[in-house]
Amino acid sequence: MNKTSITHFDIYPDQAQYRPGQQGNAIIELEAATDGLFQVDVEIYRIEQLLSAVKLEVICKAGERTILSVPLVLDGEEWESYGIQARLSQDNQILLTKATAYDIADHWRRAPRYGFLSDFRAEEKGKLQDVESLNKFHLNVVQFYDWMYRHDELIPPHDEFLDPMGRELSYKVVREKIAAVQQKGMAAMAYGAVYAGLKDFLEEHKDWGLYKRNGEPFHLIDIFYIMDIMPGSPWSDHIVEQFRQVVEAGFDGIHMDQYGFPKKAFRHIGDKEELVDLAECYPLLIDRTKEEVLKINSEAGLIFNNVGNYPIHKTAMSNQDALYIEVWPPVIHLRELKGLIDNAKALGSQKQVILSAYLPSFHPKAGHDPEWAENGAVLTMATIFASGGYHLLLGENMKMLTTAYYPDYAAMRPSFIGEVRRYYDFIVRFGKLLYDHHLDDISFTYTGGVNTEITFAGDSEFAPNGDIGKVWTLIKRLPGYQILHLINLVGLEDDYWEHGKKQRPIRQNNIRCTVLMEHLVEGVYAASPDFPSGEVLSLCYEIVEHEQGQALQFEIPSLDVWTMVYIKWADQ
Known part of the structure; x- marks a missing residue:
């Protein structure tokens, strides 16, 4: 056979x-x-x-x-x-x-592999293949996107209802999928916009809204009107109570959304106008919400959306379970994704970082070749994961996000599903080497330019900058380990993370690496989500003379997209 x-x-x-x-x-x-x-x-x-x-x-x-x-x-x-x-x-x-x-x-916040569900039609009753697919990608926290009756009244008054976008939904299906994801060891997070009221709600509560200087209300697509989240405002009391009821109804936490605007607006108190700085309001609203939901469920989670990284500097230390950033221009290059993650980690909250980085090249109406989209996607995933971030991308039944409106998701080809599963297997198996809070990024101090502690030699150039046409070297240090990430950018036409690519990077072979020995060595290993069988390779090495003492020298047989080499020290 x-x-x-x-x-x-x-x-x-x-x-x-x-x-x-x-x-x-x-x-x-x-x-x-x-x-x-x-x-x-x-x-x-x-x-x-x-x-x-x-x-x-x-x-x-x-x-x-x-x-x-x-x-x-x-x-x-x-x-x-x-x-x-x-x-x-x-x-x-x-x-x-x-x-x-x-x-x-002990809690999903240790490794928040975020996924999504957005289909809650009555026809979905009993159809739980979507939850099975989430499980195979190890997605342990799931955002229920646009599951609710209205943005200002979350829990539906009836089992069958129309949502604000005109979709026919079933609260029975929502409850069924909550139970199904929880049974698979996943947390069910209820989407809720922190300041979105529908137009009729604003008309009934005009003094609850936020306004432009000319007196017009702020809104999104003339459907969602921006409400006042100042501490003590009637809307703040209202939306926190909505979030509390959602957790009481069985959700495991809240995904608090915003739209990235306005950053400053005016509230009307009687005949007076008062300027509101929303960046100052978000942390207080987050903390208040978390306090209330914890009264219902002692493990209730909370994630807040920092749209375009705003205002991460204010929200990082608030009481939430991960730092979540929805990525938009001007962050357009692969290296800028790493910059977002590095900055979030540098804020010192000890929280894991999730990037919501949509891939529009997969959208059916975009008309792109599937292989073109896939070539770009693996580079985006590799960059986020090697940089120590998680990626909200996958959900439903083997689907992928293409826009901020989740129902516009796209299907993956069967051949690509297997490759994406390898990437998610990889970040689970090597979670400690990728996401441990004690990791120290030494990319710009140990290699490249005047730094000779770690050097690479091969057919192409190597640099820690994420430059197009070179092998990108990300160097991390963890007690007991030295970790080298190589991301292949050789042969690419651009380094835009949203874009597909005409071809995969040009394979690099027989990369010689020299690493200054700072400790005794137990072993040198290579692993990659590009290895079809997921094996860990034990690399042969020798001890050579180095200008600063002695060094390890070994060869990495090949590099397709992303390979991780880790040196295990014997005396740490």
Whole structure:
């Protein structure tokens, strides 16, 4: 029997994330075109360390889906990440290999892999494939986008209703999907705009609105009118109570949205006009909301949207569970995505960073070639993940966001779904090396220019600046590790993160790396979401003389889009 007789082989955890003390299983799906006896070897790793190995034998009937389960190692108390390798064999011949990952955390804020749901039509009742797909990408916190009756009255008065955009929705379906995501170890976050009232609401409460200097009300598309969020305002009392009711109704938290404007506006108090600086109001509203929802659910979460990074400098230290940034121009280059993440981390909140970076090149009406869009998407994902950020991109049933209005999502081609799953497997398995709060970015002090602590040699240039036509080198330090990220920008026509690309970067081969030895070495390893089977490579190295003492020298066999090399120190 050869590979062509295997019609399906997959492995994934039965939950998106596990809690301490919980049990879990890896689910293995196998289907063959002919009857046969197969062996499945399953290995569980913590980074590169083998923790468990299980060998299974299974008899398959032609055309029938066989489901197996393997107990997982779940020994973490705060946050631990694991990788799984599965090999399918017959008669001692390996037919296929698959990889997946999972993690354990005391709260999703440790690793907020954000996804979305936006389809709540009555026809969706009983259709939970979307939740299954979220699970396979390990999306552990899910935004329920535009699930509500109105922006100023969130919980629907009836099970069937029209939303402000004219969509027919079902609150029964909303509740069903809340339960389904929670069963998979995901948190259900209710979308709610902090200051959006419909036009009729403003007409009834004109002194609750925010106005331009000429007296006209601020609004978005003449549907959503901007309300006054000053502390103590009637609207603030109203919307906080709405958020409280939402958590009381079963949601796990609130996604607090804003529109990025106005930044300053006027409120009308009687015949007086008062200037409102919204940047000063947001942190107070966030803290008040979190205080109220925690009274209902002691683990209730909160995420606030810093549109275009505004006003992250004011909101970073407020009581929320992650720093969420919706990316808009003038942030247009890949290196500027890293800049957003670096800046957010530098504010010192010790919160993880999520970028909402939409990919319009996938929108069907854009008329782009799917491969063009995919070539750009992997570079955007690689940049965000290597920089230590998470990416709100995926949701529904294998769909991808293309605009700020989530129902305008796009489907991924089946061939691309597998590649994106590898990227999400990667950030789960290597979560500590990517997202630990003790990571220190030393890209501009250890390599490039006058810095010789880490040097690279190959067929192309290497630089820490994210320059087009070069290999981008991101260097991180973590107690016990030196981590080198190489992102390939060679052969690209531009470095715009929103754009697709005519081709993938030109593969780089046999990259020689020299790293000053600051500690004794236990091992040097390479891993990449571009490796089809998800393996970790142990790299051979030698000790050579260096101008500052001794150095490790090793070779990275190849670089497609993104490869991570980590040096494990023996004396830290």
